[in-house]
Amino acid sequence: MKIGILGSGLMGGKLGSHWAACGHDVTFSYSRSASKLDRLARESGGTAGSVAAAVEGADALLLAVHWSRVDDVLEQAGDLDGRVVLNCCVPLDAQDRDLVVGTTSSGAEELARKRPGARWVSCFNTTPSESFAPVFARKGQSPAPQVLTYGDDAGAKEIAGGLIRDIGFEPLECGGLRNGRYVEPFAMATVELAYVQPGGPALTYRFDKLR
Template structure:
């Protein structure tokens, strides 16, 4: 699968590396440090380039930038018509301490309004990046931890689910994109659990329905 990574911080770099390790054709883009993009590509056997290069003809695009960068990114990406976009960006303030969008809408819904012809899926934004490598290393060994997946396009969610399985997680179907307004605030609880409470940041979760 051809995957464009837009944003090469913790989320984009780690997921891009692992997808490249699975054999996907990965292109990293959008970093203030060109040398970092080159290093990521060299270390992963991937490519690097502009946002336009990363997104052109991509089977899936990962949007992994700070909320303050979204407008800049979308202006460079074009209309993204018909393309599958996995959004892991959260609508946080500059200090990453408060949600700036919520309850009556969500960051995911606002992105869909900005590029209505794209096929949006919200995922990975409630999962600390520190969990990716250990989950990948344990892939197939036990019950997989879960990642919330919400969106209005079934085909796009199926693409996202396949890429989530490649990392070693299980996609947890969480309904339409509207439900992102309830899922995104949950990320603040995972921040508390991963980075404030003891035990380390490699936090995962799995929901189960009990059988009578």
């Protein structure tokens, strides 16, 4: 699968590198440092390029930028009609402290309004990037940790689910994009658990229904 990474920071760089290790054709784009893109491409066996190059011919895209950069990267990406886009953005302010969208909408819904032709799926936005490497190393072990996943396009969620499993997680169906109003605030709880509470940031979670 050809995957374009729109935002090659902690989230995009790590997920893209793991997908490349699974054999996917990954293009890294949108970084303050061209040398960082080149390094990611060299170390993973992927390629580095512009946002337009990452979008061209991609089977799936990952949007992984700070909320303040969303409009800029979308402008460079174009209309995205028909594209499957995995979104791991949380709509945070410049201090990464408070949500700037909530209650009556969500970041997921706002992105869908900006690019209504795209096939949006939100995932990984409640999962610290520090967990990716240990989960990837344990891939195949049961039970797998989960990733909350939500969107309005069943086919796009199926594609996202395959990519989530490639990393070693299991997608946990959380309904439509509207449910981002409740999932995105949960990301703030995972920040507390991962980065404030003791034990280190490689946090995973799993919800089980008792029988």
